[in-house]
Amino acid sequence: MAKIPSAAPQRAAPKRINRSVVLQAGLAAFSLKGFNGASMRDIANEADTSLSNLYNYFPSKTFLLAQLLLDTGTDLYERLEAAVSGAEPRPTAQLAAAVTSYIGFIVDKPQASIVGISEIRYLEGPSRAEVTEVRDLTEQLFRRILADGNASGEFATGYPHDAARAIVTLCSAVSNWYRPEGRLGQQELAERYVEFSLGIARAH
Amino acid sequence: MAKIPSAAPQRAAPKRINRSVVLQAGLAAFSLKGFNGASMRDIANEADTSLSNLYNYFPSKTFLLAQLLLDTGTDLYERLEAAVSGAEPRPTAQLAAAVTSYIGFIVDKPQASIVGISEIRYLEGPSRAEVTEVRDLTEQLFRRILADGNASGEFATGYPHDAARAIVTLCSAVSNWYRPEGRLGQQELAERYVEFSLGIARAH
Amino acid sequence: MAKIPSAAPQRAAPKRINRSVVLQAGLAAFSLKGFNGASMRDIANEADTSLSNLYNYFPSKTFLLAQLLLDTGTDLYERLEAAVSGAEPRPTAQLAAAVTSYIGFIVDKPQASIVGISEIRYLEGPSRAEVTEVRDLTEQLFRRILADGNASGEFATGYPHDAARAIVTLCSAVSNWYRPEGRLGQQELAERYVEFSLGIARAH
Amino acid sequence: MAKIPSAAPQRAAPKRINRSVVLQAGLAAFSLKGFNGASMRDIANEADTSLSNLYNYFPSKTFLLAQLLLDTGTDLYERLEAAVSGAEPRPTAQLAAAVTSYIGFIVDKPQASIVGISEIRYLEGPSRAEVTEVRDLTEQLFRRILADGNASGEFATGYPHDAARAIVTLCSAVSNWYRPEGRLGQQELAERYVEFSLGIARAH
DNA sequence: AATGAATGAGGATTCATTCAT
DNA sequence: AATGAATGAATCCTCATTCAT
Numbered sequence: 076m077a078k079i080p081s082a083a084p085q086r087a088a089p090k091r092i093n094r095s096v097v098l099q100a101g102l103a104a105f106s107l108k109g110f111n112g113a114s115m116r117d118i119a120n121e122a123d124t125s126l127s128n129l130y131n132y133f134p135s136k137t138f139l140l141a142q143l144l145l146d147t148g149t150d151l152y153e154r155l156e157a158a159v160s161g162a163e164p165r166p167t168a169q170l171a172a173a174v175t176s177y178i179g180f181i182v183d184k185p186q187a188s189i190v191g192i193s194e195i196r197y198l199e200g201p202s203r204a205e206v207t208e209v210r211d212l213t214e215q216l217f218r219r220i221l222a223d224g225n226a227s228g229e230f231a232t233g234y235p236h237d238a239a240r241a242i243v244t245l246c247s248a249v250s251n252w253y254r255p256e257g258r259l260g261q262q263e264l265a266e267r268y269v270e271f272s273l274g275i276a277r278a279h
Numbered sequence: 280m281a282k283i284p285s286a287a288p289q290r291a292a293p294k295r296i297n298r299s300v301v302l303q304a305g306l307a308a309f310s311l312k313g314f315n316g317a318s319m320r321d322i323a324n325e326a327d328t329s330l331s332n333l334y335n336y337f338p339s340k341t342f343l344l345a346q347l348l349l350d351t352g353t354d355l356y357e358r359l360e361a362a363v364s365g366a367e368p369r370p371t372a373q374l375a376a377a378v379t380s381y382i383g384f385i386v387d388k389p390q391a392s393i394v395g396i397s398e399i400r401y402l403e404g405p406s407r408a409e410v411t412e413v414r415d416l417t418e419q420l421f422r423r424i425l426a427d428g429n430a431s432g433e434f435a436t437g438y439p440h441d442a443a444r445a446i447v448t449l450c451s452a453v454s455n456w457y458r459p460e461g462r463l464g465q466q467e468l469a470e471r472y473v474e475f476s477l478g479i480a481r482a483h
Numbered sequence: 484m485a486k487i488p489s490a491a492p493q494r495a496a497p498k499r500i501n502r503s504v505v506l507q508a509g510l511a512a513f514s515l516k517g518f519n520g521a522s523m524r525d526i527a528n529e530a531d532t533s534l535s536n537l538y539n540y541f542p543s544k545t546f547l548l549a550q551l552l553l554d555t556g557t558d559l560y561e562r563l564e565a566a567v568s569g570a571e572p573r574p575t576a577q578l579a580a581a582v583t584s585y586i587g588f589i590v591d592k593p594q595a596s597i598v599g600i601s602e603i604r605y606l607e608g609p610s611r612a613e614v615t616e617v618r619d620l621t622e623q624l625f626r627r628i629l630a631d632g633n634a635s636g637e638f639a640t641g642y643p644h645d646a647a648r649a650i651v652t653l654c655s656a657v658s659n660w661y662r663p664e665g666r667l668g669q670q671e672l673a674e675r676y677v678e679f680s681l682g683i684a685r686a687h
Numbered sequence: 688m689a690k691i692p693s694a695a696p697q698r699a700a701p702k703r704i705n706r707s708v709v710l711q712a713g714l715a716a717f718s719l720k721g722f723n724g725a726s727m728r729d730i731a732n733e734a735d736t737s738l739s740n741l742y743n744y745f746p747s748k749t750f751l752l753a754q755l756l757l758d759t760g761t762d763l764y765e766r767l768e769a770a771v772s773g774a775e776p777r778p779t780a781q782l783a784a785a786v787t788s789y790i791g792f793i794v795d796k797p798q799a800s801i802v803g804i805s806e807i808r809y810l811e812g813p814s815r816a817e818v819t820e821v822r823d824l825t826e827q828l829f830r831r832i833l834a835d836g837n838a839s840g841e842f843a844t845g846y847p848h849d850a851a852r853a854i855v856t857l858c859s860a861v862s863n864w865y866r867p868e869g870r871l872g873q874q875e876l877a878e879r880y881v882e883f884s885l886g887i888a889r890a891h
Numbered sequence: 892a893a894t895g896a897a898t899g900a901g902g903a904t905t906c907a908t909t910c911a912t
Numbered sequence: 913a914a915t916g917a918a919t920g921a922a923t924c925c926t927c928a929t930t931c932a933t
């Protein structure tokens with residue numbers, strides 16, 4: 076005889092989630108409303124789970140933000156690293172590769188990009204230091220390219236340090252206004268920003 | 280001899296404030312904690328007045344933010360306008376004047392600058408439209424200079440529209456990291472950012 | 484024309500409360516359910532006000548407890564002091580006065596008495612120190628009487644310090660079981676506890 | 688030679704616990720933070736097991752408390768019973784034995800002693816009745832001794848019933864302040880409290 | 892204008908408990 | 913027995929705002 080579930084009241088099967096679902100929900104909520112504007116309830120709704128269940132995955136909202144920022148920063152850095160490593164050794168090619176890759180990251184992960192620039196202000200203590208550290212790696216990567224370019228004569232900025240920061244700033248700020256349905260496709264966008272970056276690198 | 284008030288119990292004289300005190304307090308609070316992170320109580324403390332008294336000057340927290348953003352945007356635009364008007368008519372000089380003036384604004388009003396870029400996301404409805412409008416004026420100002428420069432041959436970017444946006448972005452982002460006690464003084468900072476901007480304008 | 488209140492929806496007149504209403508509500512709630520068992524909502528209900536309004540009077544639940552314990556401890560000490568001061572100078576009379584007064588306090592303020600002994604464990608930091616200090620004054624008062632009695636020969640305990648603590652303990656613990664409707668009236672109760680206390684003071 | 692488990696990934700051996708581990712953990716937690724202040728998580732941590740595993744041993748937090756109070760009350764009563772049975776039949780010796788034994792219990796099991804007096808308020812229903820019953824046995828034991836002493840002329844209190852309660856109270860309250868590292872050792876403590884108790888018993 | 896009291900909704904987090912494995 | 917994931921109610925407290933004075 077086939078078992079028929081009794082008519083007794085049954086609670087709905089619990090929806091199993093996992094850490095990455097929560098991370099993604101946090102990204103969605105934070106990118107939409109900001110760290111302080113998004114509530115844990117927002118995140119729970121986004122993750123389609125209960126509020127309290129979030130705390131099985133992250134001990135606090137702040138910790139969740141920290142993890143997101145760390146993941147995002149690391150992800151970005153690794154992409155840049157890989158792109159630069161795979162490019163021709165000439166600084167011009169390397170800068171182009173780095174900028175193209177950066178724009179690619181923003182297009183691929185717009186939410187992470189927005190959270191990555193906007194919400195670090197709300198992080199304090201050791202988490203902040205960790206995130207800052209990764210972020211600094213990215214800037215160093217650009218600094219090295221600029222220094223190499225200056226040395227080889229391909230670039231000519233008198234302030235490679237500041238130029239590196241300017242280029243990083245320029246790229247990262249794209250996430251503030253980029254919309255997939257916008258005027259520019261990823262490739263055009265990248266080409267233009269490569270040009271702007273080279274302009275900065277060669278300015279004197 | 281001045282009359283000494285009698286020993287009879289008297290309440291402390293209410294502290295008179297005014298609209299601009301509240302605006303400044305809002306700027307301080309929002310720049311420090313963000314729009315959602317700062318409470319009306321924070322603002323009241325900063326303004327050294329009572330919480331409820333704030334509502335004699337602004338009908339809501341959102342309205343206060345709107346006013347701040349509008350004031351800031353207008354202020355910035357007028358500074359840029361004046362600087363450009365006062366500069367030589369050649370696009371290079373005008374771009375230099377505009378960038379220098381922008382950096383000057385950030386150095387003079389760091390709190391307003393931070394709030395100006397970071398908190399517009401939290402504005403909706405007609406207020407947002409107004410603020411966006413002023414902001415667009417600023418971008419137009421740069422667009423015009425770039426177009427003029429392209430026409431005169433001083434600049435050479437193929438994408439004057441995007442270049443203008445890039446330059447505005449570049450300047451405004453300075454407020455995210457500028458510290459008065461930092462490595463660079465206002466003048467050096469301005470000079471370098473003029474160079475970077477010209478680099479962008481001439482990139483091709 | 485007499486003003487007739489319009490039919491428009493009106494909110495109920497807000498119930499004005501004051502600090503002592505909150506204190507009394509806290510006493511009721513804590514004595515019934517204990518500090519951790521009583522919620523701020525319980526207290527608000529008892530005070531017939533809104534939960535959030537409590538925070539206009541006390542910054543935290545812990546602070547409310549601290550105030551209650553301090554008030555109670557001070558009140559008790561002052562009663563004892565007054566009773567002893569008003570009694571004959573002989574130690575026997577003084578001890579009798581102190582014990583009688585202590586019992587009177589418990590009968591008059593059973594809630595405060597219960598909270599006073601049971602909930603000090605949940606206080607930490609400087610508040611706790613303050614409360615402990617007042618409590619120590621009370622014990623000192625008994626110590627002095629016992630020492631005097633030993634000196635005069637009326638008492639005979641070899642351990643006046645411990646005897647004082649024992650007597651205080653004995654009195655305060657009455658609040659754990661005393662019920663107004665119980666077998667013993669206040670006077671009988673006091674008489675018996677005076678006898679027990681003298682028994683302790685004379686034990687050797 | 689014992690087999691070394693292969694390097695294949697394996698979960699850590701689940702930590703086997705038992706009922707008495709949970710009881711002890713509950714004692715530790717409740718004595719430190721009180722029934723309402725201690726969470727099941729606290730208890731699980733103390734027992735070094737998982738939260739949900741606790742429910743394999745006790746159906747609820749309240750049930751755990753009930754068991755603790757019952758065990759403690761029974762344990763104390765049996766100790767007192769044994770001590771009194773083993774003592775000389777004279778009431779003075781019996782009271783001394785009971786008090787000494789009570790103090791011994793507090794010194795041996797300070798956590799149980801604290802929980803035993805402080806947390807019974809949080810028990811309701813039949814469990815409470817059970818615990819109260821055992822507790823009453825203890826008081827009866829003292830009452831009987833006092834009655835015997837009055838009959839034999841060794842004691843003289845006019846209120847043996849209240850004196851018994853007072854003595855029990857006096858002893859049990861020791862757990863509120865006793866610290867092993869304190870001024871008094873167990874023996875001195877016991878001697879003094881025997882003296883105080885005899886003082887009460889003889890008071891008239 | 893200015894205040895302090897009041898409110899109801901909502902903030903993050905923890906609670907005791909249960910379920911599936 | 914043991915675990916970790918899940919839940920819904922409750923925790924303390926803060927929020928923006930309004931009211932009475």
